[in-house]
Amino acid sequence: MRLLTGWLLALTVPFAAADPVLRNLEIQQCSASELATWGDGQDRVASAGAFTFSYRHAGAPAWFQEVQVLGLLQKAAAEWSKCGIPSQVMPAAPGAQSSRGNIIVQWDATSSAGHFGLANLSAYQLSLGAQAFHLLNQRNPTHNALDTLQMVLSHEMGHFYGLVAHSRRCVDVLSYYHDGKGGQCFTRHPGLLKAFPEYRSSLPTACDIQRCRILNRIP
Ligand SMILES: [Zn+2]
Numbered sequence: 001m002r003l004l005t006g007w008l009l010a011l012t013v014p015f016a017a018a019d020p021v022l023r024n025l026e027i028q029q030c031s032a033s034e035l036a037t038w039g040d041g042q043d044r045v046a047s048a049g050a051f052t053f054s055y056r057h058a059g060a061p062a063w064f065q066e067v068q069v070l071g072l073l074q075k076a077a078a079e080w081s082k083c084g085i086p087s088q089v090m091p092a093a094p095g096a097q098s099s100r101g102n103i104i105v106q107w108d109a110t111s112s113a114g115h116f117g118l119a120n121l122s123a124y125q126l127s128l129g130a131q132a133f134h135l136l137n138q139r140n141p142t143h144n145a146l147d148t149l150q151m152v153l154s155h156e157m158g159h160f161y162g163l164v165a166h167s168r169r170c171v172d173v174l175s176y177y178h179d180g181k182g183g184q185c186f187t188r189h190p191g192l193l194k195a196f197p198e199y200r201s202s203l204p205t206a207c208d209i210q211r212c213r214i215l216n217r218i219p
Pocket residue numbers: 001002003155156159166
């Protein structure tokens with residue numbers, strides 16, 4: 001449900017011999033045996049048959065332009081639409097209220113609670129944390145924060161599509177690398193895990209989409 005600031009550690013792992021071809025194949029493929037979650041939430045049907053993601057730019061870190069964030073949201077929404085649930089992205093109208101099918105995407109320190117992002121599934125709000133991005137910028141000023149924001153948006157949107165539990169497959173955008181109790185995520189290429197600044201995909205993978213289709217009963 002939440003993206004922890006602990007991810008900063010993963011983002012500072014030194015770059016080694018990374019093979020993007022193998023990672024990309026893992027992103028694009030999904031076998032039934034690879035569908036596994038940490039069981040840390042109850043997956044369910046999406047709250048609506050179609051989504052509008054309405055974006056409020058107020059409070060964003062200065063290095064993100066509104067048009068950039070809208071572009072990232074559109075990219076994530078386009079990928080998630082492979083689940084079979086259509087969506088659109090637009091700037092939020094003044095006074096726009098969230099509802100089942102209208103998710104407000106906003107920068108809000110309180111509701112993001114120190115995380116990069118947090119999906120509030122009952123308030124239909126996807127909250128982003130400017131503070132976490134400021135911290136990332138301080139620690140790693142050369143890192144492209146748009147990559148992180150893309151991943152955060154894709155991940156949190158996935159919760160609204162009904163993927164409430166986190167994936168155990170490292171490359172999935174819905175993944176958690178570990179459960180905090182000694183359990184580790186799995187990957188076809190364990191040796192590659194630390195070769196990338198971030199092994200997790202920034203967009204939904206084949207397994208994220210397959211899980212979404214299964215739980216929304218879309219053949
Ligand atoms: Zn999450």
